[in-house]
Every structure is written in C-alpha cells, then in structure tokens.
Amino acid sequence: MELLLLSIYSFFVWLIFIKFKWLPWNTVSQVIVITIPVISITALILILNIVAPSSDDVRVINYVVPVVPRVTGRVTEVPIEPNRPIKKGDVLFKIDPVPFELEVQAAEANLSMLRAKLLTAEANRRTLGEQLNAGTGQVQALTAKLGLLRIRSKQFKELAKSGAGNKFDLEQAEAEIAELGGQLATSVANAAQVKEKLAAKTAEGEQDEVAQVKAQIEQAESQLANAKWKLDQTVYYAPADGTVVSLALRPGSVASIMVTQPVMTFVEDAQWILAIYHQNEIRSVKAGQEAEIAMKMYPGRIIKCTVDSIMWATAQGQLPIGGMSTSAGVAPIPQNALAIRLLVDAKDKHLFLASGAHGIGAIYTDEGHMLHIIRKVIIRVGSKLDWVILKLH
Structure with missing residues (x-):
C-alpha cells in the first residue's frame, strides 16, 4: 500500500515539476517533495497501527486430546483410519473384554x-x-x-x-x-x-x-x-467430532493406562483462531469489533471475523508463588505479546482451516473509520501475494 501511495505521489510530482513545469525543480522544492511523503506515510502508519492494528501471526489452533485407555489390555479392533473425519461417539478401538x-x-x-x-x-x-x-x-x-x-x-x-x-x-x-x-x-x-x-x-x-x-x-x-x-471401558468412543492423527495402535498390541504413552492423538474440530499482537497495539480493541484474516492456505481469500475476546493471561504473567507454574493458554505466546481470539462469521463458518494454518489479519476499531480502507487494501494485496511461491527445488 505504501508503494502504491508513493507511486501515485511520484506521478503527480512528475507532472507538476517535470512534465508541465508548473513549479521550479530546485533544492527547496526537492527537499519539500522528499519530506512530505516521509512525514505523511510515517504519520499514516502510526495512526493506522492504532485504529486498525494488523498482525502477521494469525494462527489456527485445535484442541488436541492424547487418547489413553482407562484399562490395560490387548487390542482386538481398531475400526478407524487416521486423518479421516470421526463423529462423536464413534468407536476408536476395542480391548479384549474376556478378563x-x-x-x-x-x-x-x-x-x-x-x-x-x-x-x-x-x-x-x-x-x-x-x-x-x-x-x-x-x-x-x-x-x-x-x-x-x-x-x-x-x-x-x-x-x-x-x-x-x-x-x-x-x-x-x-x-x-x-x-x-x-x-x-x-x-x-x-x-x-x-x-x-x-x-x-x-x-x-x-x-x-x-x-x-x-x-x-x-x-x-x-x-x-x-x-x-x-468392562465398559474396553470400548473407547470418540469424545467429540474430530480426526485421529498419529495412529500407532493395531489389533494385537497392548494398550496401557500409562498417561505418558497415549495410543493415538485425537484432534477435535473445535478451533481457536488467534491473532498475536504486541501489547501496545490493542489499546482500542474491544469485543464485537470487525476483523479480517487472510490465510496462506487460501490465497486471495478474505475471511470475515469478529473479535471475541483478549486473552489477558499468558505464561509470562505467572510467578511460582505457590509452586511450579505451567504454561497457560492453548498455545505459547511470544514475549511482550497478547493473543486476541477471533470468531469466523457465519458466511465462512464451515470453511475448512487446518490446525496449524497461518496467515495475516487486521482488526478495525471504533476509531478512524476513514483509514480502515487503507488497511483493507493492504490485507487484500498481502493475500494476493500468497499466490506467489518462491521456491527453486
């Protein structure tokens, strides 16, 4: 977007000072011509980052459940396949019930x-x-x-x-x-x-x-x-709609109740879309505001969203006052940053987003509505660039 504005500005400078020579092209005019875009673009970017903050770290995160049997026994049946949709209540595996x-x-x-x-x-x-x-x-x-x-x-x-x-x-x-x-x-x-x-x-x-x-x-x-x-636990059912990955379980193997040895990994369909921002960028962000994201897996597509909430607690905010603390949240958050949860609008509610998908996004606050169009253009140009694949192998 900055290059586009500079190109338009350069075109008018060329018309005024070179083509039609309406103003003299001397040292004073040259300094003014160079100073105006620098100050203007700098001010525009600073204000834009407040009224329509953008993030280059938009993540799609799914709940991951390590499946551990509640009883130890020999597996007799595994009626599922990895990376296939599974409904809640479907049988994941069965253990020999005779004992x-x-x-x-x-x-x-x-x-x-x-x-x-x-x-x-x-x-x-x-x-x-x-x-x-x-x-x-x-x-x-x-x-x-x-x-x-x-x-x-x-x-x-x-x-x-x-x-x-x-x-x-x-x-x-x-x-x-x-x-x-x-x-x-x-x-x-x-x-x-x-x-x-x-x-x-x-x-x-x-x-x-x-x-x-x-x-x-x-x-x-x-x-x-x-x-x-x-006896009831010899049949393990899917806890929610989702997909099984890392399926190493086979009939004849022994499934153990050891929590450190899950027999498979179940990824739920329920997702979180998080936009990571520096802490000083979210001063005007509130729940219910409009947002847009562009994921790399869908080049050129803009996904409309709404701000759900700001995650006000991260692992960096914990101190081991009462004992050893563990990382909070659904994913590690970088230092000096906070995550904002976005909800996809109804139009794109059923759009498939792979767990771990990455992209860019922006939130449009209640201020500076005239400048929101600039951020929207920037987001759309960035989404178009996702079509370009720079790889030589």
Whole structure:
C-alpha cells in the first residue's frame, strides 16, 4: 500500500515539476517533495497501527486430546483410519473384554454368596429371639412349678412330724425340688447365653454378625460396580467430532493406562483462531469489533471475523508463588505479546482451516473509520501475494 501511495505521489510530482513545469525543480522544492511523503506515510502508519492494528501471526489452533485407555489390555479392533473425519461417539478401538467379564462374574458370585450369608445371619437372629422367648417361658414355668413343690414339701414335712403324713412323699418332693432346681439353673444359663448373643450389637443397633455381613455386601457391590466400569471401558468412543492423527495402535498390541504413552492423538474440530499482537497495539480493541484474516492456505481469500475476546493471561504473567507454574493458554505466546481470539462469521463458518494454518489479519476499531480502507487494501494485496511461491527445488 505504501508503494502504491508513493507511486501515485511520484506521478503527480512528475507532472507538476517535470512534465508541465508548473513549479521550479530546485533544492527547496526537492527537499519539500522528499519530506512530505516521509512525514505523511510515517504519520499514516502510526495512526493506522492504532485504529486498525494488523498482525502477521494469525494462527489456527485445535484442541488436541492424547487418547489413553482407562484399562490395560490387548487390542482386538481398531475400526478407524487416521486423518479421516470421526463423529462423536464413534468407536476408536476395542480391548479384549474376556478378563473383565470374568472379573464381573466373580464379583457377582461373591455378592450372591454374601447375600445368602446375610439371610442365614438374619435367620440366626430370629432363631436366637425365638430361643430366648422359649427359654424365658421355660424359666417362668419351672419357677412356678418349683414354688409349688416347695409349698407341698413344707406341707409333707409338717405332716411327717405329726405322724399323719408319709415320709416317702416328703423325700420324693425334695428330690423333685432338687431336680427342678437343676433344670431351672440350666434354663437360666441358656437364656442368659442367648440374651448375651442378642445383646452384641453395633452402634447402629444391628446385630454384630448381620452388620458385618452387610458391610461385606457393600464392599462387594462396590467391587462389582468397579468391575462393570472396567468392562465398559474396553470400548473407547470418540469424545467429540474430530480426526485421529498419529495412529500407532493395531489389533494385537497392548494398550496401557500409562498417561505418558497415549495410543493415538485425537484432534477435535473445535478451533481457536488467534491473532498475536504486541501489547501496545490493542489499546482500542474491544469485543464485537470487525476483523479480517487472510490465510496462506487460501490465497486471495478474505475471511470475515469478529473479535471475541483478549486473552489477558499468558505464561509470562505467572510467578511460582505457590509452586511450579505451567504454561497457560492453548498455545505459547511470544514475549511482550497478547493473543486476541477471533470468531469466523457465519458466511465462512464451515470453511475448512487446518490446525496449524497461518496467515495475516487486521482488526478495525471504533476509531478512524476513514483509514480502515487503507488497511483493507493492504490485507487484500498481502493475500494476493500468497499466490506467489518462491521456491527453486
């Protein structure tokens, strides 16, 4: 654009001073002729870089997801091909499910056994309750019978002293009292033992044996859920629409859960278009302003965009106050620069832009509308130059 303006200016200088000689071509006029374009173009560029800042570093960046299996196993199927479009939910690869199916079956069998054990424990608790009730009733019956025999024994004793009673009846009554006393002691001991077993309870009020079995059942259910989850992870699905690159996985190989060893690289279709600017160039840039970019993969084409936001945080803005810091953002940003995210307008929304595509761009602020046309011409001339390929090999 500067060359075009200089060419037009030179043409008029030639007409005025050389062709028609309307003004003398002397030292003074020569100094003025040279000074005017230098000052004018310098001022134009300085103002243009504020009201319509340009960037020669416009990047297309995609989210990249290293695919790492959640379980380790031998791969049985890889139904995809690299660099082919993949829809969300498509199968990326499958792992042999047999070991995980056996783990599920073992967990289910263990859970069934524990549930049967719980039924037995609850039945034992009911049996102990019934035993306690029967023992209590037996103690009461023996106590009443023993009381009656003691009364009768006292009567037999009084009759024997007076000579009106039979001494044999007294001895038989005393023998029965002794026998009933032994039975009563045994019944009391048995009832106390059953009562002690029933009294052994947890803080929640459940019998200790039942509580233990229920805790084992909860653990077994957790193990079964984990085994089923592992079985589900033997089939890995695409997390989003995208493309698989760096596909080294083949049937028969072992896929590992090591995060440092991804089996493939998944590139999502979701993209970021970033324009990199020096920090003092974005003083007038705001969200919603018009922008244009020209990508080298589409020579001569202008892509209309809108400013989405300014990335106000970069890795250079971090200090290791609370520990080691990591690089922030979706791509490294040069020193003393900030990235501005651009959104492609609806007209070019479905235009394919390869991840890593590079180009130039400009943002048209709310100031200096008369000068925006100059920047637009510069962008369009630059896009036309992308047709030129300077290579000798």
